[in-house]
Amino acid sequence: MPTTGDDLAPEIWLAIADEVVASDRYSEGRLPSRYMAVNRVFFNLYLDTVYGDVQWTKVDKDMMKQLKRLQKPIIASHVRSLRIHAWFIDYLMKRDAKTDVPSTLCARILSLFNTNAKPHPSNQAQTKLISSVSSKTIMDLMISAIHNMKSVTEYHFELRDLRLTKDSSRFLVAARQAFSSSLRKLSVHTTIFKFKSVLALSDFEHLEELELHFDYQCHRTHGEDAHEASKFAEAQELKDTIVPFINLRKETIQSLTIASYSMVDLSDFFKSIGPFRSLRRLSANICLDTKQLSDSKALVDLIYNHRSSILELDIRPRPPEEDFINVEDTAARRKESAVRIQKALLEHRDVARSLEGLQIPVGDLNACLALIDRSSHSLTHLSLIDWFFSLEDLKRVLNLFAPNPFRLKSLFVWVQDLSVPLLQLLAGRLPGLHSLVLLFETCTSNHTHQMEDHFYHQLAVSSKEGRLDWQVEHISIIQIKSTISPEDAELLGVPSTAGYTDPTYTSAVSAAIPSIKSDKGIQWHRKLPPRRINSTPPSPYG
Template identity: 25%
Template structure:
């Protein structure tokens, strides 16, 4: 019999949906299959899967396997809608509602399980409060829960019914919390963050139900959202903040205290005014954390606008410049990531001008970058410090490789998203069709590169990916052999 470590190594290479079918092989496989099956649970709709999970998770031996919980309280709306719009005929034991009503009934063969889970002997499915109470008990039994994702926006007519079971997921074992929530609903839910004593990551995606005035939204940000985040200041290491539409978050930023453990910050800035409100709010928040913050991710979003194309990028670039002007000194960032799909290249250049001096890792992806753009952006990055660069899409040319080797001699890891390949910078790419480029141009690149040798370049790894389908580069092995010949340090890695 193999030791458990061997079985775990084998299981690691088996897809979870196949692993769950191998529970009957032996005791070790049963344990691994059950872990795979119940590692992640979702409660959203009253279907057979949710009913099965609610039943099985009453058993502590099953409940302890859950690590990740996703909750969308739509099922409360389903129950309310049935109660309001449908007559109440006698329940058939074979109907869905009949099965729901009997779900928690203590039949003779299941008395021991019912006592262990302390679930009520009966559940009236016409009473949403009873369902909520039972779901609270199930979630409260998930003793090893570490990641919680809650989506709660709209659904106005269910009022605060979900709060008890949503708050039941707030426990000291939770390390990661993702909230996609209407700002109006934070008043009831976020008061419970005091239970999250060891939370390390908070992803907050704020929506608006458009029920309140701007003054009321500001009051909620200051009196409810800010205190909820501030209660996490002893443990919070990563904060991600996203908006569905522009909101003035300056009062929130002004109300957030210094978080001594905050190492990673991700901010999505709406492309439309007022973006995140007064730029001083975000700028001063960033300044308060300039000694602890190591990783910064910046994106632009336009989730409520007419589309994904931004007509005028200048206002957002100006907003970013204004925000960073409130830094009173250098931010000791090691890593900066900017998703350029909507984030202006000019704004990325501004960020590098303010934040680039200490960077060892840089990611600039999401928009095609010309040779001149790459030259402009890298001019703000110190030659001696940058170790890791991910860039693109770009046109791969010998001149681009020359530029990277000259500007970044200390670079160790390079990843390029390649749109096309040319033998000389400025050549127009030629395609057979939409996916395969003309072999002659690729051959010209190889011929030009074979005469180059970058003996001073300390590169240890290079990764080339197509930026569109198919994502694998043509002649991938040939590129690998080519660069190993041009960059001696690749062979020594």
């Protein structure tokens, strides 16, 4: 019998979908809706790409349309990742406390989607929407949608300063219960005192990835005694609530991220967690000074005790607690705090021997090189921050990979000057590089139009002569003083300056290197760990 489309395996249809997306310049990396009717594979794939990642970050018309559609179980079942920023709920709760809202809220919300309604200017529609929605209505709709989400594996929740009322607590409990069995990754942003409202000891028993962000705790009273009392209370809450939650899951947790904006000393916290049976990734975005990490051995011992399992180590120091003086002084203190951790790590000869991913502040260059050298034979991802490399210093880093130049697949590095010789150096020393992120101070094209023409001329000549033939496919090249979006700034570890990232240099270099496929170097480098925790490859439509 002849083979029909129904006889083809789903994997073949997914490959066909890849080709459809690649050939459609208007697809924006996702399967167009007109292909939904081809078969069930395309139908599910389209719903996966549209509803796979749901973000509730503000009340607008798009969110309300999405909430309406997520009331249908067949749609909500395709949600894999849910991200909620609760600030808009808090805003609505405060507004509701001051005003009386009419009783026919749900009907008024749904009427906004009546296609026969007279169109309004966008600003009028948004104003009408905000004034028509109460916090209770929003939470009722979200709870209903959450109950239909049976396949959520990632949950990101920014509680921030959300007040814990009867309705908001009902929402938090509903989310915990709905995702309890399916969740594999949990990320929570809130103050240490509010974690108990999100975390329950009996929930999320299959958790593999855990991110905890300790927000700054505002103090109601002033004075040194009150400040110390508050820090003591935070430390006690860590011990009573968060440590038990983590340790009950130490058999399943494979990735642990701790980011702290709190003033609490984390030494006892690091001493109290673990050991983890199969910890693959450890990330610490914390102050490394003596006030917030009085005992550097606490963090270093945690790394040392898991040296045989950790594949990715990410250390990003936050500015020390001391009062801000100036940028240079703050940077110097931050560097000093990082060096104390570097030296403590180097005291253990068998730490960082088989890492696949490493992100560290350079601190002391010689100490940094010594740490990189330990795992240069196994590293595939390397991020070096808080240090603008000269060409000569960068050569010292690249020399470490000379025995196996094809091993490193992704590099993020800060450089003093963007130049064609720099690109040629990277192309020659790291021929197997897959993604590249460069954050630079100056460029030879910045000073005069003549020098700018010279830079682009050098790019063209080098490309024509084959000196930029490379395997690199994804790049991001960004000047530290140019416009940088909040999303990219978070990944780069620098302040945001605008709503978008200036693509000028990325576009110029992309035109000179034939192998480059996208300007998503940041996303490829930072969002994709060297080895997926759950061995699931990234979606080509994400």
